[in-house]
Amino acid sequence: MTNSLAIEVLNLHRSFGNTKAVQGAKFDVKEGEIFSLLGPNGAGKTTTISMLSCLLHPDEGDARIMGYSIKDNPMGVKSVLGVVPQEIALYEDLSARENLTFWGKMYGLRGGALKKRVNEVLDVIDLHDRAKERVSKYSGGMKRRVNIGVALLHKPKVIYMDEPTVGIDPQSRRNILDSVVALKDQGMTVLYTTHYMEEAQELSDHIAIMDHGKMIANGTHDELVKLVGGQTRIDLTLNVEAGIVQEIWKNTDGVSQVSAENGLITVLVEDSNQALPLLFESATKHEARITSVDILEPNLEAVFLHLTGRALRD
Amino acid sequence: MISIFDIAIKDLMQLLRDFKTFMFLLLMPILFTLLFGYAFGGFGGGEGGDARLPVGFLNEDERWVSEALHDLLTDSEIIRLRENSSLSASALDLMVAEGELAAALIIPSGYGKEILSDKNARLIVIADTNTSAWKTIEAELLSITSRLDGAARTATIMDKYAGERIPFKYGFDQTLEAWQEPPISIVETTSSAVKETDDGIASLAHTSPGMMLQFAIAGLLTAASVIVTERKSRTLQRLLTTSVKRIHILLGHYLATFILIFTQFTTLILFGHFFLKINYLRVPEATFLVAFCSALCIAAIGLLIGVIAKDEEQAVSFSLIPMFVLSGLGGAWVPLEFTGETFRAIGHISPIAWAMDGFKNISVRGFGFDSVIIPAVVLTTYATVFFLLSLWRLNATEES
Numbered sequence A: 001m002t003n004s005l006a007i008e009v010l011n012l013h014r015s016f017g018n019t020k021a022v023q024g025a026k027f028d029v030k031e032g033e034i035f036s037l038l039g040p041n042g043a044g045k046t047t048t049i050s051m052l053s054c055l056l057h058p059d060e061g062d063a064r065i066m067g068y069s070i071k072d073n074p075m076g077v078k079s080v081l082g083v084v085p086q087e088i089a090l091y092e093d094l095s096a097r098e099n100l101t102f103w104g105k106m107y108g109l110r111g112g113a114l115k116k117r118v119n120e121v122l123d124v125i126d127l128h129d130r131a132k133e134r135v136s137k138y139s140g141g142m143k144r145r146v147n148i149g150v151a152l153l154h155k156p157k158v159i160y161m162d163e164p165t166v167g168i169d170p171q172s173r174r175n176i177l178d179s180v181v182a183l184k185d186q187g188m189t190v191l192y193t194t195h196y197m198e199e200a201q202e203l204s205d206h207i208a209i210m211d212h213g214k215m216i217a218n219g220t221h222d223e224l225v226k227l228v229g230g231q232t233r234i235d236l237t238l239n240v241e242a243g244i245v246q247e248i249w250k251n252t253d254g255v256s257q258v259s260a261e262n263g264l265i266t267v268l269v270e271d272s273n274q275a276l277p278l279l280f281e282s283a284t285k286h287e288a289r290i291t292s293v294d295i296l297e298p299n300l301e302a303v304f305l306h307l308t309g310r311a312l313r314d
Numbered sequence B: 001m002i003s004i005f006d007i008a009i010k011d012l013m014q015l016l017r018d019f020k021t022f023m024f025l026l027l028m029p030i031l032f033t034l035l036f037g038y039a040f041g042g043f044g045g046g047e048g049g050d051a052r053l054p055v056g057f058l059n060e061d062e063r064w065v066s067e068a069l070h071d072l073l074t075d076s077e078i079i080r081l082r083e084n085s086s087l088s089a090s091a092l093d094l095m096v097a098e099g100e101l102a103a104a105l106i107i108p109s110g111y112g113k114e115i116l117s118d119k120n121a122r123l124i125v126i127a128d129t130n131t132s133a134w135k136t137i138e139a140e141l142l143s144i145t146s147r148l149d150g151a152a153r154t155a156t157i158m159d160k161y162a163g164e165r166i167p168f169k170y171g172f173d174q175t176l177e178a179w180q181e182p183p184i185s186i187v188e189t190t191s192s193a194v195k196e197t198d199d200g201i202a203s204l205a206h207t208s209p210g211m212m213l214q215f216a217i218a219g220l221l222t223a224a225s226v227i228v229t230e231r232k233s234r235t236l237q238r239l240l241t242t243s244v245k246r247i248h249i250l251l252g253h254y255l256a257t258f259i260l261i262f263t264q265f266t267t268l269i270l271f272g273h274f275f276l277k278i279n280y281l282r283v284p285e286a287t288f289l290v291a292f293c294s295a296l297c298i299a300a301i302g303l304l305i306g307v308i309a310k311d312e313e314q315a316v317s318f319s320l321i322p323m324f325v326l327s328g329l330g331g332a333w334v335p336l337e338f339t340g341e342t343f344r345a346i347g348h349i350s351p352i353a354w355a356m357d358g359f360k361n362i363s364v365r366g367f368g369f370d371s372v373i374i375p376a377v378v379l380t381t382y383a384t385v386f387f388l389l390s391l392w393r394l395n396a397t398e399e400s
């Protein structure tokens, strides 16, 4: 990861009639990182992506993609860009291979290089076996994978993925999330939008939270979680009465609170990785066995709730 | 630039996989041409199915011999007399020049007298003598006048020897009757615009170009739906995120639908020529030029509709209007020859009227290559205007 910026978003605004879809989007994406736009449906993620792809003109503001302004140099922007649209954008009556071949040509690939790249992409999206079937016969997950594959053909420097995992089976979802990480490993910059906080958490170097067209928070996962001031909650059960163990845990480093109810002990800690070994150690000392552990880290869901007063999936 | 061809090939691949497209574009028009042609021929007959060459006629001679010539001409299977006593020789000249008439025939006063007195009788003919229509007419005129001449001579000779017993007029009529089957038929040895004038075929000569255009203009729906489908499947938006220029995207789709419609024309022209005996290939380069320009024009109208329409339903309803208005106005249903002057003039707002003119100038009227140049230019101009409008519209609409 270098420190130069792949994407600079400078105060983008866009309305549709009275709907203010995006109001002042502002964020930077460093080269080679995965950046997530997290927000519920209607937050303005797709509108932002469309402006950054030069499909929609912003009412106000500008953005630079690898230095090219979306206003002044859309052709430059398009030349470094791969876009995975939210809606599947494929020719249903053509096969996966035919689709990839056609789109490869649109990205300027020809002949042997095109054929080689189509095969590589078919490997990445794991569809070599059924490459000859018409896309219309594919499952939702397979279509999504082809939809992504198309944007990878020309090895773009920057790739946008707009909710690529909506409504698909777990296996395809896994394949997609893995391929996003693989893209980063190859040095691509990924701008990823989602309303699944688990995905944002798993993938992203940086996350921006959007709601009602506004950016309400922006930072690394840990930075965002700190906004809630939250600590990790650990729920434990023991094979003996809590008694002394509970008292000892209260005085352990990094533990701020211990309570017990119906045999379930709840411990609040700063960092579960630091605290857990200490908790096990002291339990062993007092001949108690920990029979179950449940770590509940403060999450983006909590952050969103904290910032908006609403749950993310409303 | 090469992306234009890539897009066109992709479109054609998609269209050809759809059996319905194939049925609609090729089989249906062939069936309908046959069906309508025979229905038309069956109960229409007469004028409706008249494919004889229109020849203006002016009789300035009073002698009964000239009347006899007139009757022979009226019965001709090659020539259809257009008589209007109010028309002057110069008016006829103008009509021939404009292609409304294939030729005009004037019987000068004294013609009957000259024929009877065995002098070199002369008819006045106005025609473009370079056209093969003229060759056909000339042959027919020669055949008819030689019959008349022969009858006159025979009757004169008979009159000399049997003047008292057989009145001259009776002798003339009898001889003319006997000559009804002339020993040498010149007609069959000349290249003729209308080879056969069997009623069914004659009406097909008029319905075939109309049917062909009717179905070709239905092809604009295919053109429109190519764009609408591209938009609906979100692939148009995706294309716009690549470096391919908008004009290339549009040209690609245009090329595909053009190829489709032109192929349709070619098939129907060949079918019409070889199976229906409609003389499309009399001047093949002219017929195909008209087909080429018509396809350019129809594909461009379809493109414009596709760019304007928001969804398939709109594309269909937007297509129906030009399909009916343009083909109705343009004489695809009722040939403009059989409508009034005013309607014919208004009809030529429709590019279809020009396409009909182009095809019929070759297949029915027997004109040469020159006669399709103006229709071709008009059609190409329409095509250019419609294409530019769609480009303007695509650039003006933001895709989201």
Ligand SMILES: Nc1ncnc2c1ncn2[C@@H]1O[C@H](COP(=O)(O)OP(=O)(O)O)[C@@H](O)[C@H]1O
Pocket: A016, A019, A020, A021, A039, A040, A041, A042, A043, A044, A045, A046, A047, A048, B400
């Ligand atoms: N083309 C459009 N016309 C009108 N309203 C739109 C259009 N696109 C998006 N919107 C509105 O803008 C808001 C943001 O939409 P969108 O960017 O699609 O959100 P997200 O992708 O985060 O779900 C929504 O209220 C949506 O209804």
Ligand SMILES: [Mg+2]
Pocket: A042, A045, A046, A047, A086, A162, A163
């Ligand atoms: Mg969206």
